[in-house]
Amino acid sequence: MRFEFNELQLELRQVVGAFLDGLNPTHTLLSPEKTDETKAWAQAAELGLLGLNAPEAVGGLAGGPVTVAALLEVMGNRHWSSPYLSTVAIGLDALSFSPDQRWVEAIVKGDLQVTLAVLEGRGSLALTDLESTVRGGQIFGRKNFVLHGGAADLFLVVAREAGGHLGLFAVEASAVGLTVCGEAAMDPGRPLATITFEGTPCQRLGGGDAVERILNRAQLYSAAESLGGAQACLDLAVSYAKDRHQFGRPIGSFQAIQHHCAEMLLQVESARSAVYAAAHAAEHEREETAMQIAMAQATASEAFFFCAGTCIQVLGGIAITWEHPVHLFFKRAQGSRTLWGDPSFQRRRFIALGGLDRPLAEAP
């Protein structure tokens, strides 16, 4: 029973951490507008990070969900605003279903960015109201809240096939009948888009199982990112509480501040347990994986939101300024909470997946 990354994973985490810290020595990575994302993406390709979970045959590292989650945690911790989650973590996974491996190769080289186009209408992840359809190899419909949609080269689209069953489809951004309408977002590092398909050619990647798998993985990786973000907020708060003096004492010696920080630690550590266990379940394709992911996403997104908000409270006035990075974490926390199934949605999902009926004492 080892709740710990292996050596390769630990090394990769260090590499990614150093890479992101080094992207901009003054940490203005935290101000997305100041970072050259194109250069960063190319560097990530050089480092081999864009083939993390690609087969070794195409130069990838063949990392499983634990490895991917381990790195997304670091990326969330450093607030990297790239489409790594959708392009690499999910894209490579989804495109492994494709007979044609061109896309996979392009991703690994850094030449192709992918995003998911799933949500419609109000954006419920329950997907019961999805109206996009595929008829004769062409896709019709409109997708909302597509992350980084304006810059993506390829969309992974969930739509209904004949019989109303859900399927997963790949659509190139350059295809005919496709309109992208970019939208500014509250989180400056996460622009959105609305994508309209009017008879756009698409390639089928899989059916309901593939959709379920991809969405579960996306929630898992988003939870891992949130875990990293939550830890960053805790660290910011603790370090400020040690340094900042008021009333002649470091504010971290006041119980009110101490207790805020203790509550943050409780949430961060709980999120860590939930995320790691879910990643482990996904890696071993355990039957309860989806339930574990619902738990992980509920716990980690709540922890991130709580820690970002509490960090603001501990920091006081400075945290309300644009110059201090904590607002970026706060905005991201709100986004991650809402875009990948908010906690109350995840609790409903947890019940539907048998969370109230399973025994407690299986192995974790």
Place this chain on the structure above:
Amino acid sequence: MRFEFNELQLELRQVVGAFLDGLNPTHTLLSPEKTDETKAWAQAAELGLLGLNAPEAVGGLAGGPVTVAALLEVMGNRHWSSPYLSTVAIGLDALSFSPDQRWVEAIVKGDLQVTLAVLEGRGSLALTDLESTVRGGQIFGRKNFVLHGGAADLFLVVAREAGGHLGLFAVEASAVGLTVCGEAAMDPGRPLATITFEGTPCQRLGGGDAVERILNRAQLYSAAESLGGAQACLDLAVSYAKDRHQFGRPIGSFQAIQHHCAEMLLQVESARSAVYAAAHAAEHEREETAMQIAMAQATASEAFFFCAGTCIQVLGGIAITWEHPVHLFFKRAQGSRTLWGDPSFQRRRFIALGGLDRPLAEAP
């Protein structure tokens, strides 16, 4: 705009406070089993308290809802476990609909105790599932969770008349076809009973309007009791926090304890505003009365429960012992929260009564 009791009300509050404090000089009033309730009830009659809202013609004081709420607050504050709420506050009100004033006179003299028999099944105050019926002047059905039901002389029963409409009926405990099954309760001062009616003769007091009026008033007065209880718990906590020393200092000088007490004050004062405003609305029969009462019951019952629980936390180990009175408040708080429509029920009711649609800036 005066948010304040008049002189008569202030005097009555003092009288009741002194009466309850004096019932047992060592405050063992707080341990219901040690108090002679029969004697206390007779004393209350002598003091004229049992005619509080009876017409002056029968020797009453003709007090309105503000006066009644003002006194129930004091009774809740002193943890009086009598059936005052159902007998006097509600009983006199309901029986004013009766052509026969014998019962009213008996209440004022202290010879008759009344209780409400309303809830059925699981005990929802929504009453949609009520099955008790009245046919030909006889009542059939079973009532659960009847407070002080084992000792009552008269029941105020809500049941369906022809056409399924709700009506309010008086039933004497001595009537034929009536079975009382007493039940011990978690709150030792609030025994319950299940009452079965099998063709028991009853007297009609009114229809749906009367039912609504009586139930609204009961919730208002219960909220007033809770307000008093909440204040008592706050006072216990503050006084303990000033006296108790740990680490060489009064525990009330630790921020954690200070902040617990501040949260309690916030809830007590908010409950006070809500209860007084609702009593005022009831007294002036304002159209929004029911909505105000829903607010008052939600706010005050939550405040009571919060303050009782927080008081335990502030007091520490001593509060877990039977000898310390705070557990009696805690148990009562739980009862008042659940028996008169719990906060989530009251929030639904608040919406149904237009709480989301009314302007804010009417007079309070």
Place this chain on the structure above:
Amino acid sequence: MDLSLQTEDRTFQDEVREWLEEQLAGDWQHLRGRGGPSDEDALIEERKLWEQHLGANRWTCLSWPQLAGGRALSLVQEVLFHEAYAAAQGPGRLGHIGETLLGPTLIHHGSDEQKGRFLPAIQQGTDYWCQGYSEPNAGSDLAGVQTRAEVRDGQWVLTGQKTWTSLAHVADWCFVLCRTELGSQRHQGLSYLLVPMDQPGVTIRPIKQITGTSEFNEVFFDGAVTELGHCVGAPGDGWAVAMATLGFERGASTFGQQLNFFNELQDITNAAKQNGCFDDPLIQDRLAQSWMELRVMRLNAWRMIHHLQTDQPSAVGAINKLYWARWHRKMGELAMDVLGPASQRAQTDGELTRLQRVFLFSRADTIYAGSNEIQKTLIAERALGLPRSAR
């Protein structure tokens, strides 16, 4: 208990409503609803003219004594004015810092000369004020101020930095708490100086906020000067004067603020009904709780006014700031949950939406003017009489 308004108060209320309704038409019509949160910089010059119009018609400084240029109106009538003003969507006030903070301070602690010089200009809307208290290292702990002033060549010369200064860029004057005794500590050796803003020694820098907009400023004093006579109270007595200033806010404006809250919550409720999430019982429950608490907040405020009027100590007054700040922050979170993923979308011009700004900026509500933590300690020590915490 009598929670209805007295006849004279109803009459006053009618008069206010009628006057505002008439005036906020025609030339002033376009000022309606402008200058609120995140719109502070709109139409400054016209709003100043509007305030002069208010002053000329004696709708400013309602509670000041008549000798000071006010109308000595009751607190209830002041409340009714604020409610009516908010209901009529009167433009965001610029003169309130002078009216509610500096004015009463001068009335109680100013010299006759200071009163004569400054009070009429506040009442008439010709002088605007800002508050120079907080500093980067003196936030919750105001006694830590480091801005210095010394007498040189017969005038005060100031050096230092203030922060979180609202409306500094529209103000003519600033009342500054600063250290005038070399080497003095904490509450000792501070003075309360009135400093003109339009001079070379004063630099104002807006603080870009979490919302991308700016409500606050940094103010730098670098050899800024003011007359010797512009010290309120004796030099060295600044702490007492500064605390008195904070005590003058009588809470009437809280009613106007509540109407803004009402409008926000109504928008959220409507959004929930439109996008369908009103059918979610969890959302309904939270909406109902938020509405109830807003109503309770208003009742609390009325009870506070009653206590102030009858000179009673007011426990309910002590909780007001903590209550509304926390409520508003929670409302901001509810707004985002109601909108769901759409909460992430900014406006087409890239600016944040009103509800996004509320969500973000409400985090400041629990920090400025005494953070939640400071408020709870004050409640414990002042309203409940608990022993002072170790500081």
Place this chain on the structure above:
Amino acid sequence: MDLSLQTEDRTFQDEVREWLEEQLAGDWQHLRGRGGPSDEDALIEERKLWEQHLGANRWTCLSWPQLAGGRALSLVQEVLFHEAYAAAQGPGRLGHIGETLLGPTLIHHGSDEQKGRFLPAIQQGTDYWCQGYSEPNAGSDLAGVQTRAEVRDGQWVLTGQKTWTSLAHVADWCFVLCRTELGSQRHQGLSYLLVPMDQPGVTIRPIKQITGTSEFNEVFFDGAVTELGHCVGAPGDGWAVAMATLGFERGASTFGQQLNFFNELQDITNAAKQNGCFDDPLIQDRLAQSWMELRVMRLNAWRMIHHLQTDQPSAVGAINKLYWARWHRKMGELAMDVLGPASQRAQTDGELTRLQRVFLFSRADTIYAGSNEIQKTLIAERALGLPRSAR
């Protein structure tokens, strides 16, 4: 990351399960499920015999070194034993205070004579222990103990009062933290004495609790005596020894506790399904949250075990007490809300129901063994390295 069990641990798990299944049948069958919370006083003598049976078969003191009579099993195997024991409804243990607190203390700090005298009797289930730490005026602040002991006629003589002493009435011995230097203050001058309970100078009074039952006792020492040699560590070093005792609890028993929580939450969920309130989305939401948190609690505990095994500092270990205590209290409230008005009804014999007792007694969970407030301060100072708070 490998969260599955090693083969040898699975084998051990099977062995434990099988043994317990076989033994808790026949003559021992009726002990199943007895002696839990609020049933502490059931079948004491038979449970002691059962513990002797456990000891004879080497199922006690699993983690003790072999020289001390233990089996030096790994923490994981200890956890597996606790889980299996709880799952098999093994009767509530009486010897755990000796096994998990005093035993390790003696192993590390006891004299050879003390080890020889006391350890075998703990392992064999013939000596039972209780803990004499808290006093009426030394609850959260243990350094405030006032119980005194002095040497008279060649033995220690004790005077004072301890409280919150679990199992005092079934214990043969008590380890007592007391003041042995006249006029000493705080952590100085304390000693750690081993005192026999069956003597005239010791009086035990059960504390009637909020539930009407008694889990704790007051213990009065009025000239109670013990041998000179029954002092662990040097006289005056009691504080260090007492703190060491508190550090030995390795958290394995938390897994057994979680299985009890599981059973309680299952009862609540079933009650909700039976009485129909499971259809209320607000109740469903709270149930789901409670279940998720219970699962997270178990994962946290496994991570803590992992850290302990690999000698890493464990932030997740630091939050364990705060987490479960608050969770359990909230679960108690949920139980009452699920039952609705029926939550008020006691059993027909007037005793409280199991869920009522859980609801009430879970208020103690956030108080004993370090209140929530103490826990948070410890987390801040020890796990996060924040500066010490003003005390």
